[in-house]
Amino acid sequence: MTTDPVTTRLLRQALPVVTTLASLLLVVTLAGALYFGRDILVPVALAILLSFVLVPAVRALRRLRVPRAAAVLLVVVLAFGLLGAVGSLIAREAAQLAADLPRYSLTLRDKITALRAATAERGGLSDTFSGFFDMAEEIGKELQPPAKADSAHGSDAPLGTAERPMQVEIHAPRSGLLTTLGSVAGGVLHPLATLGLILLFTIFILLQREDLRNRAIRLAGSSDLRRTTAAIDDATARLSRFFIAQLVLNLAFGLVIGVGLWFIGVPSPILFGVIAGIARFVPYIGAVISAVLPLAIAVAVDPGWSMAIQVAILFVVVEPIAGHVIEPLLYGHSTGISPVAVILAATIWTFLWGPIGLLLATPLTVCLVVLGRHVERLWFLDVLLGDRPALGPQEIFYQRMLAGDPAEAIEQGRLFLKERALVTYYDEVVLAGLRLAQEDAARGSLGRDRQAEVGGDFRAVVEALGQARMRSLLRRSRKPVGAEAEAAFAAIGPDRQAAGIVLARDDLAPAWRGEAPVLCVSSGGAFDEAATMMLAQTLSRHGLGARVTTAESLRGSLVEGERPAMICFSYLDPISLSQIRLTIRRARKAVPGVTILVGFWRERDPASLGRLRRAIAADLLVTSLSEALDVAVGRARAVAAAPLRRAAE
Numbered sequence: 001m002t003t004d005p006v007t008t009r010l011l012r013q014a015l016p017v018v019t020t021l022a023s024l025l026l027v028v029t030l031a032g033a034l035y036f037g038r039d040i041l042v043p044v045a046l047a048i049l050l051s052f053v054l055v056p057a058v059r060a061l062r063r064l065r066v067p068r069a070a071a072v073l074l075v076v077v078l079a080f081g082l083l084g085a086v087g088s089l090i091a092r093e094a095a096q097l098a099a100d101l102p103r104y105s106l107t108l109r110d111k112i113t114a115l116r117a118a119t120a121e122r123g124g125l126s127d128t129f130s131g132f133f134d135m136a137e138e139i140g141k142e143l144q145p146p147a148k149a150d151s152a153h154g155s156d157a158p159l160g161t162a163e164r165p166m167q168v169e170i171h172a173p174r175s176g177l178l179t180t181l182g183s184v185a186g187g188v189l190h191p192l193a194t195l196g197l198i199l200l201f202t203i204f205i206l207l208q209r210e211d212l213r214n215r216a217i218r219l220a221g222s223s224d225l226r227r228t229t230a231a232i233d234d235a236t237a238r239l240s241r242f243f244i245a246q247l248v249l250n251l252a253f254g255l256v257i258g259v260g261l262w263f264i265g266v267p268s269p270i271l272f273g274v275i276a277g278i279a280r281f282v283p284y285i286g287a288v289i290s291a292v293l294p295l296a297i298a299v300a301v302d303p304g305w306s307m308a309i310q311v312a313i314l315f316v317v318v319e320p321i322a323g324h325v326i327e328p329l330l331y332g333h334s335t336g337i338s339p340v341a342v343i344l345a346a347t348i349w350t351f352l353w354g355p356i357g358l359l360l361a362t363p364l365t366v367c368l369v370v371l372g373r374h375v376e377r378l379w380f381l382d383v384l385l386g387d388r389p390a391l392g393p394q395e396i397f398y399q400r401m402l403a404g405d406p407a408e409a410i411e412q413g414r415l416f417l418k419e420r421a422l423v424t425y426y427d428e429v430v431l432a433g434l435r436l437a438q439e440d441a442a443r444g445s446l447g448r449d450r451q452a453e454v455g456g457d458f459r460a461v462v463e464a465l466g467q468a469r470m471r472s473l474l475r476r477s478r479k480p481v482g483a484e485a486e487a488a489f490a491a492i493g494p495d496r497q498a499a500g501i502v503l504a505r506d507d508l509a510p511a512w513r514g515e516a517p518v519l520c521v522s523s524g525g526a527f528d529e530a531a532t533m534m535l536a537q538t539l540s541r542h543g544l545g546a547r548v549t550t551a552e553s554l555r556g557s558l559v560e561g562e563r564p565a566m567i568c569f570s571y572l573d574p575i576s577l578s579q580i581r582l583t584i585r586r587a588r589k590a591v592p593g594v595t596i597l598v599g600f601w602r603e604r605d606p607a608s609l610g611r612l613r614r615a616i617a618a619d620l621l622v623t624s625l626s627e628a629l630d631v632a633v634g635r636a637r638a639v640a641a642a643p644l645r646r647a648a649e
Contacts, residue, residue, distance in 0.1 A: 034352045042356055043194055047201030049363050051209075052240045053247060054079055058206055072206040080199060086274060093271035097297075100267060232374065239370055243363060250280045253322050257290070260314045264307060266294050280322075281359050282346070287323075291315040337365050341385040393492065394432030401433065406457045410464045421495045422465060422541065426534045427624045428492040431601055434458060434527045438573050441526060451526035458530035466537040496626045501633060503543030509565075512636040517565040518546035521554055521583075525573055531601050532570040538625050544636055551583060566595040566632065569618075572602075580616045595619050595635055599628055 034041060054075050061071035205212065216232055217225070258273020266272065272294045279290035291311070298307040337345070345365040349357035365385055372381030383390050391399065400409040416425050437454055440446045446454065505513055518539050522532035529548075536546040546568075567587050569580070584596050597620040598613070613621035622628045 038353050042353055043197035044201055046198050050202050051205040052243045055240055076203055090274055093268045097268040250277045253280050256318055264310045266298050287319040338387040393429045397429050398433035398436045401454050401457045406460045409461050413465050423538045423625050424495050427626050437527050455526045462530050462533045508636050511565040516545040516547040518544055519564040520546050520548050520568045522550050523571050524550050528572045531572050538629055568597045570599045584617055
């Protein structure tokens with residue numbers, strides 16, 4: 001059965017639209033399942049996260065030869081008993097605070113009156129804060145206990161005053177026994193059922209942990225059992241360490257806040273300390289939320305402003321220390337989630353699961369990111385939610401060249417040079433970006449005019465980075481370098497030994513002591529000039545003077561300039577081997593005895609390099625700038641030279 005070509009073409013055009021609609025339908029279906037199934041899914045999620053925290057304790061008991069069932073039950077009972085004690089403490093402290101609130105209303109009203117009088121003297125400020133003061137007064141009136149009714153309504157009233165209106169209270173009719181039991185059961189049984197589900201799921205997850213792991217391996221893909229097992233074990237260990245570290249840090253944060261509030265004299269410091277520890281699970285705004293209530297109580301309790309100022313200072317000092325000093329020491333500089341993903345996840349999970357979703361947003365998103373990094377089928381989760389750059393360093397660099405933004409590429413390059421050598425950056429980032437550009441040009445994706453523009457941006461970056469001072473190997477920068485530079489450090493290997501060597505004149509053989517003993521020849525392609533400039537810069541920065549010329553002007557350069565000790569031919573996209581042999585033959589004829597180095601800036605099989613070098617009759621053949629620097633330093637160094645000097649500022 002043949003298919004109409006027109007129909008086939010229409011189907012191909014409609015395929016992206018169908019794929020997009022199917023993806024949207026899948027997202028909507030998952031969101032609906034999460035929303036309508038929250039009564040079951042929330043306890044399951046809480047049980048899974050709680051199991052990550054309790055697994056180390058169960059393992060410790062197992063190492064003491066405690067049976068698995070007994071170890072799980074003991075750990076779970078202790079954990080839920082601790083949670084119950086915390087909940088009871090919160091309820092008792094909250095009830096005590098609610099009973100004491102009416103006593104603070106007079107202080108609050110006096111303070112509001114004083115503020116209103118102060119702002120009234122400044123004109124416009126009175127109108128600005130008028131609504132706020134009215135609202136605060138209403139709150140103060142609500143906090144006041146109701147006044148006792150006069151014992152004699154009319155007889156004791158002073159003469160000439162109007163009789164008070166009679167207070168009328170409307171009561172709902174008394175409900176029956178079944179209605180009362182239903183309302184009570186609805187408010188009590190639902191939380192108890194949720195708690196029971198969490199307890200049940202936690203016990204079974206801890207008991208069946210290995211079986212659940214095996215099933216996860218099967219779902220993730222069992223074709224490579226060793227790799228999948230290692231990935232899941234690593235993900236489980238990372239999540240467990242992260243959740244335990246976060247729990248310990250937040251508990252310590254709540255303890256410090258509670259003790260600080262107790263020293264300041266704020267009522268119910270235990271309650272506010274517990275709230276601060278719990279609220280800090282909410283990213284970015286948790287600590288701010290936890291500071292609002294104690295600040296309000298401090299304003300209501302203290303006739304002055306010293307208590308409120310001390311509370312504000314307490315939170316302003318403790319939170320940065322916890323977030324920017326202790327947190328990186330416990331579980332790295334971040335949770336592995338991008339800031340945008342944190343806010344987006346908090347919004348989505350709060351919409352789906354309410355306040356519990358807000359507390360679970362970060363842990364659940366961390367789980368998704370870890371799965372995306374270790375499970376190949378879920379790689380898109382790491383791209384969407386993770387904080388690692390979605391593109392490699394060379395891809396980011398080339399994208400900025402395509403966008404016509406060399407300034408940002410120069411800035412990122414300078415950040416990289418704070419820690420690593422310029423030749424390493426050229427090899428791993430800039431030269432790799434040039435290869436991507438050459439591939440696009442070979443495919444016809446870049447026209448001639450576009451090639452000229454992108455090549456000009458490459459040359460601008462190379463010229464700017466070539467003017468940067470050389471990094472000192474004895475003194476490393478400790479300043480923050482940014483996420484992209486950090487990712488580049490992780491993706492790029494260490495500097496080679498020659499990257500830290502600078503040859504002085506006395507270190508050089510006589511033929512290499514001229515101003516420009518190395519002649520770097522560009523093949524003339526749109527991007528070859530940038531590669532040749534990088535080669536010349538690399539050699540010059542390490543004590544080997546070099547100058548750049550093109551293949552067309554090579555003969556004139558040999559006649560007019562001094563005799564070079566080495567001629568380096570640079571090919572980003574090599575032309576025919578016969579043309580290269582002819583060019584090398586002419587160079588040898590013009591400068592007898594010169595060393596010929598050919599740089600093919602493409603990744604090649606090492607076994608074929610020797611045959612290729614012999615085919616083009618070159619003395620040296622390299623595929624990276626670091627290799628070119630290594631062989632040039634070896635050729636230029638005098639036999640009896642002094643010890644090589646290291647690069648310094």
